[in-house]
Amino acid sequence: MGLRDRAILEVYxxxxxxxxxxxxxxxxxxxxxxxxxxxxxxxxSLDRKVQIAPRTLE
Incomplete structure (x- = not known):
């Protein structure tokens, strides 16, 4: 799995x-x-913010 696909799955x-x-x-x-x-x-149609897990940012 490529880096891009892994990042997408991790965020999801x-x-x-x-x-x-x-x-x-x-x-x-x-x-x-x-x-x-x-x-x-x-x-x-609302804006919202979600927290990113620290491991996702790695």
């Missing part, structure tokens, strides 16, 4: 975000300093 598994939310992620949505991902226009 550890954050619990929906596949459609994952597919719409942009690099700008990831705040590495705060360790959060901003989900834009998620369920109900």
């Amino acid at each position: 598994y550890t954050t619990g975000i929906r596949f459609s939310e994952l597919a719409q992620l942009d690099l700008a949505d990831i705040d590495f300093a705060e360790q959060v991902i901003t989900i834009r226009k998620g369920k109900g």
